[in-house]
Amino acid sequence: MIFSMLKKFNNNSEWKEIKYPQRKFGSLKYLLSIFIILLTIFLLILSNAIPSLTFNIPVIHRSISFNWVINLLIVAIWGITIYKSVLVYFNLLKSTKSWIANNLAYMIGTLKLFDEEYFENITNDNKVIREKRIIRVIRIYYKETEKYVFVRIMRDGDRFTNEATKLGENLESSLGMELESTNMTVNYAEYIFIKRKDERIDLNSMVNKVNGSEEIKITGNISYELSKVPHSLIVGGTGSGKSFFILGKIVNYLKLSPQADLRIIDPKKADLSLLRFVTGFENKVATEANQICRILRETVELMERRYADYFNDVSAFGKTYRDFNLPVVIVIFDEFSAFMHSVDKKVAKEALDYVFTIVMKGRQAGVMIEILMQRPSADDLPTNIRAQMGFKTGLGAMDSIGYNMIFDTNSIEYKTVTEKGGGYIQIDGKHTAPVYFETPYIDKDYDFITEIEKLMKNQETIEL
Ligand SMILES: Nc1ncnc2c1ncn2[C@@H]1O[C@H](COP(=O)(O)OP(=O)(O)O)[C@@H](O)[C@H]1O
């Protein structure tokens, strides 16, 4: 029985409760020694108590003693029992030494996640002794699988109920693992940590050919199919890495086959507008309001034309642009909110209507939009558009109000982003909650314009 109990103790995939203060097994050593001594005495008495086994064998007029067999048996029992109990002892020692349990217990101690009360004891000589005792400890459970560590903090209605939802960062640093996602319920706060650290990838490994379709890779662990997650939202303050991220994406969109047909909107005439100097992009970069509306209108018209040409009868049922080998069309709209604020209402409405049409109808025809903006604001980007963005990222340090606006949730604990290009990402069908990530790394000396020019030229020669 004790062995099956131990097995349970060692089974990794079950919820285990954190004990605080941690149970110490120091006295177990003495127990083991006492057990061995008692066992030895018992077996000695037993061996003496057994009457000597002597047989007289008349034929040979001799007696044979079988006492040595008994003694051997007793020595064997003695040896095996000691061996087994030492094993039990070490298993018990090992099972209480889980580093997760140790670190979580340590966290309970340092953050004082327990309540103490004074008790008064009256001794024999009528002295009053005040003694501090722990009366309540936060209830933490954990579970370990091959890839993840789950930590559940119970919300029992005591003072830890509130605390439970705020422990993300502390848990992350206590366990030294990356918080993948959280799951807040009325009864508990669950934190899911990823054991294998996600890796920042290099710009050049962003496009992945996976059985016939092309995947866009964002990090070592995160990738998605463009045809399934067409529209994106990228939010982040100045210097958070938006431009590097989108330029990296542009380079990789140009590596898709067929090569993506890109249209760039940059109302602030910043980094992206420089693409107008690249052959092939001359008419595809817009910086002024009228150009911006024209590009959006032309994109909507192209989409309508695709529907008319390719998706006009039942034979197209279930097909997408990929089945017709059509290039994906991507509108990249930088500084979206700045644009909405700088133009008059009529122009803003016209642009919004085009954007809305694209996000609602674009997927099947392969017409997509990526919106970049500095601050997430419900007024600048209406909910009906935001809801269609399957790919959402919030880059750089941001307050939780900002993140909540992007990801439409308010139960997540975000850590402070310090890394350039770091942030949170949520992709429909891939994540149920935003996760921390870093954009593909781009070397200081990387020359986007030259690289993009090269890729455009390659395409020309292929087309000829
Ligand atoms: N993926 C990245 N790889 C390397 N450096 C980056 C990356 N993202 C951002 N940076 C660094 O951060 C700086 C600001 O990034 P940038 O994309 O210009 O921010 P934003 O467009 O949001 O203002 C860049 O000049 C670069 O030094």
Ligand SMILES: [Mg+2]
């Ligand atoms: Mg920028």
